[in-house]
Amino acid sequence: MILGRVCGTVVATQQHAFYRGRTQLLVRYTLPDGSFDGEKYVIALDLVGAGEGETVLVKDEGNSARQILGTDANGPVRSLIVGIVDG
């Protein structure tokens, strides 16, 4: 899993059917000390109601993402926000 901070929101109307109605947040990778890890980022689906500025855990692997979402083997998804870090 990746440690990151929610820095942005992405809204798209015209998109692949799988993603319709799913919240997409931009997460920048962070280092253990809380600073950003260069320009690294990922846009992930939000499963936990994360908001801007929160430190989150991102799962960036396709098979586990498909299992968590309960999709079939063809679910075109890889990145999920699966936790909010309290401290």
Next chain:
Amino acid sequence: MKLGRVTGTLVASVKAADMEGLKLLLVRPLTPALGAEGPLFVATDASDQAGPGDLVTYESSREAALLHAPRFVPVDKAIVGIVDQYAYEGEVRS
């Protein structure tokens, strides 16, 4: 997924049979602040309606191919959607 900007179109009349009918676009990968992040790449369009100038999200590797399921296509970058609104650090950008 990551952010990209469609910068051009591409036509290839000879390609793998499963790619028949797929639209090809040139995409510039972007940083979170929408700066250029690296060299252009060619992507297929799973959003169906992306065109030059659009801010888009794209997926890479296996998930890119899965965007065209049930077709099994030899594709490693595919556009997921056209971004209507992108807010970064509280500021709306486009």
